[in-house]
Amino acid sequence: MKRIGVADTTFARVDMARFAVDRLKASGTGFRIERTTVPGIKDLPVACRKLFRERSVDLCLALGMPGKAEYDKTCAHEASLGLILTGVLEAKPIVECFVFEGEADGPRALERLAQRRAEEHAENAYSLLYHPERLARHAGEGLRQGFEDAGPVRRR
Amino acid sequence: MKRIGVADTTFARVDMARFAVDRLKASGTGFRIERTTVPGIKDLPVACRKLFRERSVDLCLALGMPGKAEYDKTCAHEASLGLILTGVLEAKPIVECFVFEGEADGPRALERLAQRRAEEHAENAYSLLYHPERLARHAGEGLRQGFEDAGPVRRR
């Protein structure tokens, strides 16, 4: 049985992990979810490292919501680099799902965006583990998570 | 018995570690605190590495106060990347508690901010080690350290 790690934060203003877990469970069976919550996005790399090491997960989904300030962008950049480092050291995928507070106007739109992005990244995580051919089928098709797909430059 | 490392700097203009240690001690028992002080925030990654290696701590709290200049932001960025690297290599949490001098107007406000942030990060550190379920309970609730919580986008 495979294990999927889900790491999120108390800093985020939407419970994105709930949406992700629901979508994971709707996607299939045969895996166990290992949850962990840390204060902020900069804690996510270690959280994932621990999920890989201590709870033997095969993939991590790392969810976070950086604020609107310039400094929040720096934190997100640092967190992303740490997540990439962790994934490379473990040779296992970490699906980063970040929603910036400034990406949506107003609380409702922000929540909808966060829900949709979390769900679509959860689907990506599921595909990476169980159906890599699904991703291969959409190579170069301009898929987006949370927003409408951009689509391929030229329709085939 | 667990060990909590506390690393701070002579550069900081508030003795944040004192507030953090007081709050840690008020949070519970059953751990030992290992202290170390280095000149500046860029020395914190090695300080934590040594606390993990030589004094067997289970978690580090890294406290610092970058100045107001543009260069101080660069130093904080470098320090943060080093702290993330160290945490990932050790697979153990480092709770970063930085207060930028420019975040508050005047000495009193700065001290209050530094105290409150140090205390709230100390609580986070304690929860990470002993009560991870406390953090999980607040996932996605927009918690902040030092300032008022932003709260969740939509009240449940």
Next chain:
Amino acid sequence: MKRIGVADTTFARVDMARFAVDRLKASGTGFRIERTTVPGIKDLPVACRKLFRERSVDLCLALGMPGKAEYDKTCAHEASLGLILTGVLEAKPIVECFVFEGEADGPRALERLAQRRAEEHAENAYSLLYHPERLARHAGEGLRQGFEDAGPVRRR
């Protein structure tokens, strides 16, 4: 028999890998291509790491198409650093082939650019593995991938 890894994304809006694989096959024989597709460019470092580890490739071609927003540049920067880290840890080449959406005006020009760059990087990948002397012969000659060569500063 050597193995060449080809990693691309569902985010890209042109199926660059197809062009790269066609050019690789036209360049010679004696190798096997191992394909993988991930959601976005930030997933490419782990994708390459896995190709090296699990499918024993000798070189990776990593293809991606960052969007036009400022944030996309940050993501590309993070992805590039992760690819370099992976290549250094594995001591094996990763040929990065990124096309920024803003590099070309209009869909046709973007597709042409993506095709040509993918093909020329595929040739570079082939040369790195089988004909390093071809690259040596063009040292300092101002070669470009996707656009006209800049050429050497002074014709010899």
Next chain:
Amino acid sequence: MKRIGVADTTFARVDMARFAVDRLKASGTGFRIERTTVPGIKDLPVACRKLFRERSVDLCLALGMPGKAEYDKTCAHEASLGLILTGVLEAKPIVECFVFEGEADGPRALERLAQRRAEEHAENAYSLLYHPERLARHAGEGLRQGFEDAGPVRRR
């Protein structure tokens, strides 16, 4: 007997290492100084790595003087990240002592700043190795190297 590594550059316009070594010798005995000089600050991380590996130093003092151009700041940033990486991998302190040419007006002021900062960082290095309690005593007191101390936000 402990060993202190001192690494500097031919790029710097002040012989900062001389000031640092003099101050180290005035601080105490019982250590040996291992010197090395490299071309520029980006060579300092490897220089320190070699001092740790080949000459068994317990701590490095890395001295450099980035120029005034924007690019020099990038180089300093890269050097700093490399020094932090090296310190973390070795789990040994590297005291970075950089003086930016633009920090002082005119040659005399620049030399005085470089001298004073080198001396004060040398004292820090000595304290880190032999008297960590001296640093602990000044935690949060706003110490600076090269300039007047900022002092604590509130006098105790």
Next chain:
Amino acid sequence: MKRIGVADTTFARVDMARFAVDRLKASGTGFRIERTTVPGIKDLPVACRKLFRERSVDLCLALGMPGKAEYDKTCAHEASLGLILTGVLEAKPIVECFVFEGEADGPRALERLAQRRAEEHAENAYSLLYHPERLARHAGEGLRQGFEDAGPVRRR
């Protein structure tokens, strides 16, 4: 017999390696040069890693010429970080010799700059391996590669 690795690119618009190799050969004997050419500067870190691992070089000279665009600066930054990482992991020096196209006005000036910088960095490489005392003698003297030396702040 020592070995010196020389890595350059097809992207550069001047054959800097030729100048570097000529100067190395003029500097002394007792070493063997190992050459490799890669497409661009971002390929240099892996190229050096391979020279260290597969061809047992004691030092690498990495030559490149980033273009004039803002993106080229980002690439140079990434390449530099990768070169520092590689040098630190190998504990062996990598002498980076980059010439930015925008540093000189016109092709002739650019070629002269590239030649001179390559030659002077080749001398530095030779000194690092065979005559470290030469570098030590010029510590803090404001040496530059490619341009006139800035000189020490105060003549001794």
